[in-house]
Amino acid sequence: MAGYGSVLASDKINLEKIEFLLIDPNPFFLDIMSQVIGGFGARSITRCHTAGQARTVLAERVVDFILTDSNMADESGYDFIEWLRRHAIEANRFIPAIIITGHTRISQVARARDCGAHFIIAKPITPKVILERIFWVGRENRMFIESDTYCGLDRRFKTEGPPAGMRGRRAEDLDAAAEDEDDDLISPIQAPKVAL
Amino acid sequence: MSKVRKFKVKSRLATLAFQPGGISANQALKQADSALDTLRGPALAALDAAIAEIEARYGPHAAGRAGEPFEDLYRLSSSIIDMALFLPGSSLDDAARCFCSLVDLSHELDIRAWDAIDVHIEALKLLRIAGAAMSGPQRQSILDGLGQVTRKRVGDPGEYSERLAAAG
Numbered sequence: 001m002a003g004y005g006s007v008l009a010s011d012k013i014n015l016e017k018i019e020f021l022l023i024d025p026n027p028f029f030l031d032i033m034s035q036v037i038g039g040f041g042a043r044s045i046t047r048c049h050t051a052g053q054a055r056t057v058l059a060e061r062v063v064d065f066i067l068t069d070s071n072m073a074d075e076s077g078y079d080f081i082e083w084l085r086r087h088a089i090e091a092n093r094f095i096p097a098i099i100i101t102g103h104t105r106i107s108q109v110a111r112a113r114d115c116g117a118h119f120i121i122a123k124p125i126t127p128k129v130i131l132e133r134i135f136w137v138g139r140e141n142r143m144f145i146e147s148d149t150y151c152g153l154d155r156r157f158k159t160e161g162p163p164a165g166m167r168g169r170r171a172e173d174l175d176a177a178a179e180d181e182d183d184d185l186i187s188p189i190q191a192p193k194v195a196l
Numbered sequence: 197m198s199k200v201r202k203f204k205v206k207s208r209l210a211t212l213a214f215q216p217g218g219i220s221a222n223q224a225l226k227q228a229d230s231a232l233d234t235l236r237g238p239a240l241a242a243l244d245a246a247i248a249e250i251e252a253r254y255g256p257h258a259a260g261r262a263g264e265p266f267e268d269l270y271r272l273s274s275s276i277i278d279m280a281l282f283l284p285g286s287s288l289d290d291a292a293r294c295f296c297s298l299v300d301l302s303h304e305l306d307i308r309a310w311d312a313i314d315v316h317i318e319a320l321k322l323l324r325i326a327g328a329a330m331s332g333p334q335r336q337s338i339l340d341g342l343g344q345v346t347r348k349r350v351g352d353p354g355e356y357s358e359r360l361a362a363a364g
Contacts, residue, residue: 007221014218018209025271028242029278031235039228041219064208071274094205102277102289103296106304106357124281124289127228131221138213146201154202 007135015042015134021057023048023068023080024100033067033100036127040134051075051083058084062091065134070101070108070120077101078111085116085151094144096137100125116152236282243279246272247320256314269313270299276320286327287335291319294342297353301346304356309349316342 020042022033030047037045046063048054051072057063066084070077077099085093097116102123104112112120118137121129142154219227250272254261273295280289295316302309319338327335346353 009220009222011221012218013213013221013224014215015213016218017212024278026275026278028235028239028275032232032239032278032281035231035235036228039231040224041227064212071271094207096207096209102274103293103300105300106353106360109357110361123277124279126281127225127232131224131228134209134213135221137207138209140207140210141204143202144205146203147199 007132011135013040013131013135013138015040017044018042018065019044019046019061019063021046021048021054021063021066021068023051023054023066023072023077025049025069025072029069032125033130036125036130037067039127040131049073051077051080054080055083055088058088058092062089062095064095065137066095066097067130068097068099070099070104070112076105076108076111078108078115078117081115081117082111082151096140098133098137113155114150116150118153232281239279239282243276243282244324246275246279247317247324250320251317254313255317256310261310262308266299266303270296270303273299283324283328286323287330287339288320288323288327290335290339291316291323291342294339294346295320298342298346298350301350301353301356305350307350312345312349315345 015037020037022030022037022045024030024033027049030049034045034047046057048057049072051068052074054066054068066081068077068080072080081097081099084095084097096118099112099115099117099120100123101112101120118140119133121133140153145152145154250269252258253264254269258264273292276292277289277296280286280292283289298309298312298316301307319342323330323335323338
């Protein structure tokens with residue numbers, strides 16, 4: 001299998017059994033995303049215009065992958081993902097979720113980093129970028145972190161510990177060093193350019 | 197100090213997406229591009245309609261523009277970014293993003309800088325028609341001008357964002 005950051009033309013993917021949930025207020029953008037995901041071989045695609053509709057879907061059944069806009073009429077995509085990570089039914093809480101944004105509102109900049117999404121993708125999208133992120137999420141090896149202030153994937157793609165020549169002051173610096181060794185054993189990770 | 201829980205989750209995507217069968221990345225991209233082609237005409241028509249609506253409701257000849265909600269202007273500008281994938285190399289998406297920044301900051305500060313809005317509308321129209329045929333430096337000079345007019349008439353969105361973040 002290719003490294004985390006690269007997808008080879010010959011790499012195979014099978015999305016026939018994956019349940020996608022697309023959320024965007026713009027019906028045309030939902031058409032665009034549906035065509036792209038369908039072109040990748042997905043057979044089950046649920047479309048919602050609002051976060052409220054998506055919450056209803058997520059209360060009724062399990063989905064496998066969420067692609068949501070950052071600005072819905074009733075709620076921001078960041079608030080929606082934070083709700084997903086904290087309050088959705090257990091089977092849906094940790095599913096892969098990507099936010100797609102054309103413009104991040106000033107009031108939402110900090111929320112983008114802290115909401116717990118796997119990735120944030122800038123519009124206008126291209127099929128290549130979407131496919132790369134699906135591969136990356138499928139190969140994902142980061143830990144989930146759950147605390148009072150954050151619930152989502154570890155935002156560090158690579159834990160480098162304290163600066164060179166310095167001893168870490170926190171207990172978790174030691175844990176982080178051990179975690180790095182663990183990650184290296186499972187899969188060498190090449191940090192992608194776009195990340196939270 | 198809050199308790200931190202760390203754990204790994206194996207998603208159904210990770211389990212199912214790499215099972216035998218499926219299609220190559222190359223084939224997936226070809227199929228997606230082919231599927232997108234069917235939307236090209238309608239998407240460009242919707243994009244043109246969005247620009248026309250912006251001009252009709254918020255342009256210099258819109259008599260009632262002071263009463264129009266900025267939220268709609270933000271939504272219309274965002275929708276241009278959505279569909280700009282069908283106009284690669286035009287910088288229309290970048291200009292629409294500048295417009296979103298202007299509208300967003302104007303909303304935050306409760307400022308209505310109509311001259312700055314007029315400049316952005318003209319830039320959208322120009323890049324829609326001729327952006328793809330312009331040189332990179334020509335497009336960049338337009339985008340630089342949009343940034344300057346926003347900073348001059350309303351403020352610097354980046355600085356404001358940093359101030360908000362610092363204020364918690």
